[in-house]
Amino acid sequence: MARASITSTPEGFDFETADLARLSPKIRLWRGLKEAAWELWRNRLASIGAAMVIILFLVAIFAPVLATHNPVKQNYREMLQTPSEAHYFGTDKFGRDIWSRTVWGARRLVIIAVLAVCLGMLGGIPLGAISGYFGGKLDAVLMRVVDAWLAFPGILFYLLAASFIRAYELSLFWNTVGLIVALGAARMPSMARLVRGSVLAEREKEYVEASHVIGESHLYIVFRQILPNCLSPVIIQATIALGFELLIITSLSFLGLGAPPPTPDWGADLNLAREHMVTRPYLAIFPGLAISYAVLGFNLFGDGLRDMLDPRIADR
Amino acid sequence: MIRYTLYRLVQLIPVLLMVSVFVFVMIYALPGDVIDALAGESEAQDPLVRAALEKELGLDKPVYVRYFVWLGKIVIYGDFGKSITTGRSIGVEVFKRIPATVYLAIVAVTLSLIIAIPMGTIAAVRRRTWVDYVVTTASVTGISFPQFWFAILCVLFFSLFLGWLPASEYKSPFDDLGLSIKHLILPASALGVRLAAITTRLTRSAMLDEIRKEYVDTARSLGLPERRVIFKYTLRNALIPTITVAGLQFGNLLGGTVVIEAIFAWPGIGLTLYDAIVSRDYPMVQASVLILATAFVLVNLLVDLTYRLLNPRIRLP
Numbered sequence: 001m002a003r004a005s006i007t008s009t010p011e012g013f014d015f016e017t018a019d020l021a022r023l024s025p026k027i028r029l030w031r032g033l034k035e036a037a038w039e040l041w042r043n044r045l046a047s048i049g050a051a052m053v054i055i056l057f058l059v060a061i062f063a064p065v066l067a068t069h070n071p072v073k074q075n076y077r078e079m080l081q082t083p084s085e086a087h088y089f090g091t092d093k094f095g096r097d098i099w100s101r102t103v104w105g106a107r108r109l110v111i112i113a114v115l116a117v118c119l120g121m122l123g124g125i126p127l128g129a130i131s132g133y134f135g136g137k138l139d140a141v142l143m144r145v146v147d148a149w150l151a152f153p154g155i156l157f158y159l160l161a162a163s164f165i166r167a168y169e170l171s172l173f174w175n176t177v178g179l180i181v182a183l184g185a186a187r188m189p190s191m192a193r194l195v196r197g198s199v200l201a202e203r204e205k206e207y208v209e210a211s212h213v214i215g216e217s218h219l220y221i222v223f224r225q226i227l228p229n230c231l232s233p234v235i236i237q238a239t240i241a242l243g244f245e246l247l248i249i250t251s252l253s254f255l256g257l258g259a260p261p262p263t264p265d266w267g268a269d270l271n272l273a274r275e276h277m278v279t280r281p282y283l284a285i286f287p288g289l290a291i292s293y294a295v296l297g298f299n300l301f302g303d304g305l306r307d308m309l310d311p312r313i314a315d316r
Numbered sequence: 317m318i319r320y321t322l323y324r325l326v327q328l329i330p331v332l333l334m335v336s337v338f339v340f341v342m343i344y345a346l347p348g349d350v351i352d353a354l355a356g357e358s359e360a361q362d363p364l365v366r367a368a369l370e371k372e373l374g375l376d377k378p379v380y381v382r383y384f385v386w387l388g389k390i391v392i393y394g395d396f397g398k399s400i401t402t403g404r405s406i407g408v409e410v411f412k413r414i415p416a417t418v419y420l421a422i423v424a425v426t427l428s429l430i431i432a433i434p435m436g437t438i439a440a441v442r443r444r445t446w447v448d449y450v451v452t453t454a455s456v457t458g459i460s461f462p463q464f465w466f467a468i469l470c471v472l473f474f475s476l477f478l479g480w481l482p483a484s485e486y487k488s489p490f491d492d493l494g495l496s497i498k499h500l501i502l503p504a505s506a507l508g509v510r511l512a513a514i515t516t517r518l519t520r521s522a523m524l525d526e527i528r529k530e531y532v533d534t535a536r537s538l539g540l541p542e543r544r545v546i547f548k549y550t551l552r553n554a555l556i557p558t559i560t561v562a563g564l565q566f567g568n569l570l571g572g573t574v575v576i577e578a579i580f581a582w583p584g585i586g587l588t589l590y591d592a593i594v595s596r597d598y599p600m601v602q603a604s605v606l607i608l609a610t611a612f613v614l615v616n617l618l619v620d621l622t623y624r625l626l627n628p629r630i631r632l633p
Contacts, residue, residue, distance in 0.1 A: 045453075148334045153612045155571030156589075156605050160342055163593040163601060167346045247462055251575055254464050255590060270465060274579075281472055288465035296460035303456065 036308060046304015052297030059103055060110040069097035071104040072262040080280055089286040092272055094262075098283065101264040102290050108176075108264060109294070113245040115180045117238050120187025125227070125234065127188065128195030133203055133222045143196070149189040157186050158248055162257035175259055179252075183245050194237055198230035232309035236302055243298030250291050266291050317624070324617055335609045340383050343598045396603040401595050406603045410588060414607075416486055417577070417584030421569050423504040428512035429562060435512075436519025436558070437551055440527060451516060458513025463572055467506035467579045474502060484581040503580040507572055515562050522554035556623070563619030570608055570615075 059066060068088070075095035083090045089098035131142040161182035165175055202208070203226060211221045250267030252258045259265055266287040273283035377385075389395040396406035439451035475483040482499050489496040526532070527550055535545045573586035581587070585604055592600035 144330070148331045151331045151613050151616070152335055152338070152609055153568065153571045155568070155574060156608055156612075159574065159589065159593060160339070160601070160605060163596075163598075164342055164346065166593075167596065243460065250462060251464060254462075255575065255578060257593065267462075267464075270468065274468065277468070277472055278476055281476075284465075284468050284472060288462065288468065291462050291465060292457075292460055295462070296457060299456055299460050 045300050046307065049297050049300025049302070049304055052293065053301050056106060056110065056294050056297055060107040063103045063107040067097075067100035067103045069100040071096065071100040071264040074262075080276065080283075082280075083282060090280070090282055092269065092283060093276065096262070098269065098286055101269060102266065102286060104264040105266045105269070105287075106290065106294070108259075109246055109249055109266065112176060112180055112183070112249055113242045116183035116245050117187060117241050119180060119184025120191050120241070121234065121238060123184065124188040124191025125195050126223075128192035128197075129199050129222050129227055129230070131192065132196035132199030133218070133226065135200075139196075142192075146189040146192050150193070154186055155248070155251075158182060158252060159257070162252050162255075166257060172259055172263060179249065179258070183248065187241060187245075191234065191237065194233050195227075195230055198233060199226055202226045202229055236306045236309060239298055239305055240302035243295040243302070246291065246294050246298070317621075320624070321621060324620070328613055328617065331613060332610060335613075336387055336606060337383070339602050339605050339609075340386060343602050344379065344382075346598060390606070396606075397599045399592075399597055399600050401597045401600075406600055409600070410585060410603050410607055413583060413585045413588045416582060417570070417573055417586060419489065420500065420503055420507065420573060420577070420582060420584060421566065423500055424508035424569060425511065425562065425566055427504055428508040428515055429559075431508075431512045432515035432562075433519050433551075433555070433558070436516040437523055437546070437554075439516070439520045440523030440554075441546060443524065448520075451520070455513040455516040455520075458509055459517075461509065461513075463506055463510055464575045464579060466509055467502070467576060470502050470506055471579075484579075486580075486582050486584075503576050503582055506579070507569065507576045510572070511562065511565050511569060514565060515558060518561050519554065519558045522557045523550060526550045526554045560619060560623045563622070564616055566615050566619070570612055 068086075073096065075091070078087070078091050078095040080093055081087050081091040081095075087097050087099060089102060091097055092101075127142065127146075131139045161178070165178040165182075168174075170178060199222070208221060208226060211225055216225075249258065250265070250270075253265040253267035254271045256268070256271060258267060261268060269287040270284060270291075273280070273287065276283055386397075389397070394407050396410065398404065399406050399409060402409070435451050435455075439448045442448055471483045474481045481502050483502070485499055487496040487499045532545060532550055535549055536542070570586075573582075573584055574590050575586075576582065577584045577586035578590045585608060589601065589604035589608065592598075592604060
């Protein structure tokens with residue numbers, strides 16, 4: 001039976017994929033990316049998500065060009081103006097231009113979210129990889145720590161961190177660094193567990209055994225050979241995590257526990273808008289739309305990536 | 317099952333210990349001096365007063381002793397210390413706030429399940445039709461909406477624009493049920509919408525998994541009406557994973573209450589935590605975080621145990 005399955009071609013066998021395996025890694029990566037791009041194009045929702053994310057990043061990059069006013073400059077002659085040609089999104093009670101604040105807020109929030117997720121991956125991936133690869137007591141201990149870490153509800157951790165940062169009355173820069181470290185630290189355990197799961201499955205494969213026979217070092221095998229095959233779930237997770245971090249950051253600043261004013265921040269602007277909800281409802285609309293837009297973009301893009309990179313759970 | 321329950325309860329101990337150490341160390345590392353806060357600035361200058369206060373509060377002892385004293389008081393006497401701002405016992409203050417949060421959370425979860433399970437089922441049964449597209453798009457949007465923005469929009473529309481519902485305040489259901497529910501609708505919906513979106517997705521994917529199984533084909537080939545196949549067999553099986561994950565989300569809901577309670581001035585434990593953070597009442601922060609984290613861990617355990625009861629296929633270790 002086993003012989004038959006080797007000699008006869010199974011139905012739907014993909015020769016192109018099989019060929020890919022023999023190509024050099026660089027070409028493989030390139031072909032893979034091309035495939036990925038095509039699939040992405042095919043999945044409409046995912047491409048909408050991708051477009052939304054790209055636009056968000058462009059806005060973040062070109063914030064100085066797009067902003068029409070200084071986002072933190074108060075102008076009491078133009079308080080609480082309705083949206084107009086001069087102020088696309090109107091102005092708040094300090095006469096600050098909401099459009100400019102939204103644009104600069106995008107830059108700040110995107111930077112924080114990206115750095116936080118990167119930090120989470122930087123800590124979580126090696127932890128998970130080493131834990132999964134070496135197994136045994138090290139794995140047991142590390143996973144207990146990860147379990148306990150995950151058992152602590154995230155939002156409480158963020159609130160504690162935020163009040164901790166607040167108590168030190170740090171400057172805006174160190175405040176932001178503190179926030180990134182807190183978000184990144186909270187991201188690590190879930191990343192570690194994700195990578196560990198993939199590494200556990202991967203280390204039993206023949207190519208790993210072959211590398212052992214050749215005499216490659218453990219570290220080389222883990223990081224250069226196993227890990228690249230375990231990255232798809234991490235990429236999916238990271239994309240969705242970006243949206244989640246945005247929600248957390250804006251929630252904290254909405255509660256007044258984020259960056260000190262007058263830093264442009266969507267959550268803080270929404271909080272400010274609550275005072276003028278009856279007379280100036282649009283103040284509560286634009287920052288909220290901005291948050292929803294960004295998070296929706298990351299979620300759609302992440303879902304699309306999942307369909308693409310993880311065919312087992314496609315169509316869910 | 318009893319053995320497993322005990323095993324899991326024992327497993328909780330290190331987790332809770334870690335949480336308590338974490339909370340203690342974090343607050344311990346904060347800048348500022350408790351004595352300065354307690355005694356006025358001028359009195360605190362006097363070294364004799366300081367020493368007396370230090371001795372009274374046990375601050376002259378090493379950190380680990382203080383940790384064990386703090387923890388011991390909580391575990392043995394339920395004594396969380398005194399609030400810095402009000403001077404009253406924290407334990408009493410915090411436990412008084414629990415019912416409001418539980419009330420809010422239970423209604424929010426029920427509401428979300430009532431919306432999510434039918435939506436997810438319809439989307440799965442009518443897969444890849446416009447119904448499915450509408451439901452999946454709605455659920456991904458619901459997940460992306462920040463809860464606090466949704467809450468603000470609800471207040472804007474239903475209480476300020478239409479004037480149907482009150483925008484804040486808590487009324488006890490034991491005094492006037494109708495009024496209490498009126499006050500509950502907005503916060504519960506704002507809290508539940510995200511959970512509803514997540515549960516819809518889960519129900520849909522669980523249903524899709526079930527519908528492909530062989531017993532469904534068998535039931536259909538026996539000529540059973542489709543309605544019966546879906547509701548009597550498929551949905552029942554699909555509900556097991558759905559309810560489990562919804563239950564695990566219940567813990568996260570407790571966290572979400574902080575934002576929602578702050579917006580609606582809902583006197584629950586989330587608002588207590590928020591007020592404590594804003595007024596820098598750190599013993600209060602410690603206590604509420606500890607209680608919320610314990611509740612989170614216990615709810616998760618309860619859900620896990622229920623799941624095992626519902627699903628005998630899972631092997632007990």
